[in-house]
Amino acid sequence: MARLEEYRPIVGSDTLEELALLARPLAGKSVLNVNSTAVGGGVAEILSRMIPLLRELGLDARWEVVKGGEDFYAVTKKFHNALHGDPQTVTPKDFQVYEDTLDENLSRMPLEEDFVFIHDPQPAALVKKRRALKNHWMWRCHIDLSRPDPSVWEFLKPYVEQYDACVFSAPSFAQKLNIPQMLIAPSIDPLSDKNRELPESEIQAILERLGIPLDKPLVTQVSRFDRLKDPLGVIEAFLKVKSYVDARLLLVGGTADDDPEGAQVLAEVRERAKADPNILVLCLPPTSHVEINAIQRASAVLVQKSLREGFGLTVSEALWKGNPSSPDRSEESRFKSRTSIRERSFTQRMAPPIG
């Protein structure tokens, strides 16, 4: 795991100095982060890198994951989609499953740290313990909450308003709430296996091992197999442009413990991919960070055609690596692309965007 000192050439000495100044009054304070999966997805990726850095800065930071059965994750996936604005049929039983599962978690989690950060809707109702504990609770929302399905939002909102504050990733996600709302952009780690520099020989070896030919330019979408990432839409877009551009489409992703729909979406994508031998579908384990890095670096264009996006880590990853990217319609991705494109100039592998 990278030490803070290793970031000095990237962020500069002044940033490291400011981090130390900010951390000083918090030295020794306990900070607990809670989410719903230890591997797969952006939140787990962020926390796995951030917790060691917070500890190095002197904070007693920890990370816990809520436990739930298949029924819980089926319900929270419905919540996730509904909060992203995709209407769902949520039954009273679904709400009961959610409450019961979090009550079980509450019975085993002391949650007595000075600061408790709860990530996303899955563990949001843990806040019901807050009043008895009198510590500080923050809800960190990583999803696009700009047009939530009212049935789920009206259920969740009373829990959210029990927090001291909540944090969103884009201004348009703000809601009318009686607690302070903050904006903090999530970030990628330039020194992680997923983003560090790779020698060309390593990139070639990884692509060879994965069976990805490089005889044609690669147009790639990296994302979980999730309907909101619109992998079928990417295939349709590729089929439209392939008569003009001789390229290969690569849809690469994995599954997350808290996403029960993944296998079904993957099966649909594989079926549709049969339409053209130039479409490759690759399902990798959630720990395949260096493989994703190599694929991104080898690609001519990186696509992120999400219908909704809480953050869009892959757009940041593409920009960091200097790849042309074709971001989705989501506000956060467009914002990032606009600002980042104004910061960086692309000289590598220019190709027209699709989608």
Place this chain on the structure above:
Amino acid sequence: MKERAETPFRFFTRLTLTTLTGLRAGSGRELMEGIHTVPDNVIYQHTHRFLQQHQFLTPEPPNDFAYWATQMLGDEELGERLTSVDTVRFSNLAELRRALSSAIEKHLEKRGDGRAAPAGKEFHFTGAVRFSIPTPHAAESLTEFAEALRKVSIASLYLHIYEARLRPPHVINDFSNWFERELGRPALAKKVAGLDPYTHTLEGLRAKIISFIEQEESHGQA
């Protein structure tokens, strides 16, 4: 002229946490109404914080309102009017707010309500919680000052050069104030005060100030 100051210059740095208001504007009129009513920290966020955040490019619109009017609303004339509001000239946020509001009002009087922003391109009013933190860097002489200036963040530079105007003694930046009051160097103070934030990046300003100090020191030795 003195070699060492009685009161050392302590460098501070400034950090901001962005807050969300849930307020938005979809037209020039709604933007003006928002500017009328939002708290001062929202005006600060879209002017001073914006200016510092976008310091790496020049020329750059001096405030978020101008950027939105031009890029999202597609109203270049309104964008120009807002661009001409010189954020760092104002010694308080109330005056800055009035100038922004007046620029939009004049435009609406002349052009009518004009166009509306496309769906999803509305202006989102955000606020700022601002933290000033003392850094370990301090200076008693020009040489020490230049050495520290090489190390501090650009946020520190912005705080002492431009944001200083919002604090007493108004109108003068912290560096110029210290050069003149503590070291008796009015010419250096004047040169630093005359730096234009819209034609330099903050890194460019840092280099300029260091070169002014080096010139001052070499003249002193000559």
